[in-house]
Amino acid sequence: MSTTVDEMARRTGAMSSAELAGGRESRATVGDVTCANPRMVCRDVDVFYGSTQAIKGVSLDIGKNEVVSMIGPSGCGKSTFLRCLNRMNDTIDGCRVTGSIKLDGQDIYDKGLDPVPLRAQVGMVFQKPNPFPKSIYENVAYGPRIHGLTNSKAELDEVIEGSLQKAGLWNEVKDRLDKPGTGLSGGQQQRLCIARTIAVSPEVILMDEPCSALDPIATAIIEELIDELRANYSIAIVTHSMQQAARVSQRTAYFHLGDLIEVGETNQVFTNPKHRLTEDYITGRFG
């Protein structure tokens, strides 16, 4: 894997404590980390890259049919935390996760648990659109095919059409399903990746800055899509855009240097932040 421990450690430590405005204050999470109808429950999660601690005791719930956004300055650990939720961090050598992360009551870091079916349940959309260099059809068909979700070609076609429709891409690509996915525009590629993710019918979708490589129009389409997807899935989204977090999410979590500083209803976090660091960040004093 290209991401090494050192690199991740450097990224998470990008912001030294000297840059922080003011002295040390409590890093205990402010606000209610739980939610009424949780799908994923994370408690006291620590993540280490080698000897560097990237995440410090983070607890957070992700509820059914809600969008949780994670914001914070670069290197604050929000992506690292997101990647813990489907064990994508397993691919990084020297990465260690402690604490408990449960999906529907099942600890996903349990020794006996296989990360492969977990990733079918917790799908992921990445920062940079990364369609396979294959046809649009094959891109979406790959997941259902390897998991054996469909029994016939007709059924598979149906799943593909359904996924592309949910991702809002069907009308644009229905006549060229055999064309390479890499030939689409950036926004279309990202929607293709979303279609690929929902084709395996996951329960949770993780999105790691899905719009950072897209123009405002493509971003608007994806945001609309996220809102529609909320009806069927739980979504955790990492974003650098506070406006985006405000637009798409119901709850917002603010990360700072590996700590989860504040969690709350999105409205409350943006209009009435309780922690000074949160306030500094959303008012643009740093970050």
Add this chain to the structure above:
Amino acid sequence: MSNSHADGAPPKRTIDVVNASLKRRYARERRFRLVGLTAVILGLTFVGLLFADIIAKGHTAFVQTYIQLPVTFEAETLDPAGTRDPETLARANYQAIIRDALRSEFPDVTDRRGTRALGSMISVGAPSHLRDMVLANPDLVGTTREVWLLADDDIDMLMKGHINRDLPESERRVKDQTVGWIEQLEAQGRIEKRFNTIFFTTGTSREPELAGIAGALMGSFYTLVLTLLISFPIGVGAALYLEEFAPKNRWTDLIEVNINNLAAVPSIVFGLLGLAVFIAIFGVPRSTPLVAALVLSLMTLPTIIIASRAALKSVPPSIREAALGVGASPLQTQMHHVLPLAMPGMLTGTIIGMAQALGETAPLLMIGMIAFIVDIPSGFTSPTTVLPVQIFLWADSPERAFVERTSAAIMVLLAFLILMNLGAVLLRRRFERRW
């Protein structure tokens, strides 16, 4: 600029400083280009000289001198019993009918010495050629036919001008008498150079005019096929494991360093290893494509592993994440996505490794490929030699006619090497991925 000068000179503008140095900078650039161009031209000149020399020496090997004689297939000599039994025909004295044909062509030669000189104009391979003709068509017995017979290598050299007719008789291999006969045949149009099919269809021989590269070519082919079958799967598997699955620790570092070291080991050491391990311990038959392939596989493995790892590294990690993200297992990720994308690079490395193996001589000398083997190999365990070793052997032979054969064999070997490298380039062009 605000920097004041101590000597009171007016302050210079940056652009003046830049302009002053510009000329020098461009001159340096021109010199560098000139040096590069010279190096390229020099390199190309040497390659050109090499090719010109080889082609100049070797092109004559592709034609061979034949002498036309009216051969009478005497029934009395060949088949006295008249049974047309193939066994009798096969054992008959064809040398005798060639002698008779020569005698009737040059009736004035009667002494023993003259007769022997006459006979030596025709290759020792000619009788078996006549035998094959008769065996293929027994009806020839009792008839007279005009037959083109293969000339001896000395006659061939004379015809190609490698033996100078103007030299005094004592200084050339072909005597005046023979030259006279040749000139007589030339006047009758009974001697001519024809395309040398023997060179491509037979194994080696002590007689230059009967020596061909077919044995060595087939030996190289069998060896290369087996080398590919052994080294490609092992090399790709090793690269895949080391690059994608193995934990990165001191052991894998050690392995990596040693693979790189192995690539730099002199090839003769691999030959000694093959002799000590494959032949002495495992009893693999020597001089066979099997043992050659084992040794060459050891030699090409580092090349393939290093190229394959580089190819795997160049596959963007986002593809792996995408596959893992939809729930593909690590092996599925590799097999379905990473490997197909890395394959062109891997194949390029493999072809380069194979080209290296095709041209390798030293280790094969150690494992008995240097033996004089006339037969064309029929499989992976029949004794054989390979092209570069054949070239080495011919280069060592004293006969003048082997000089052109050596060069011709080099031309064949180079043609295959160029074809393989061209294949590698085309493969890379064809399958290069655009993200």
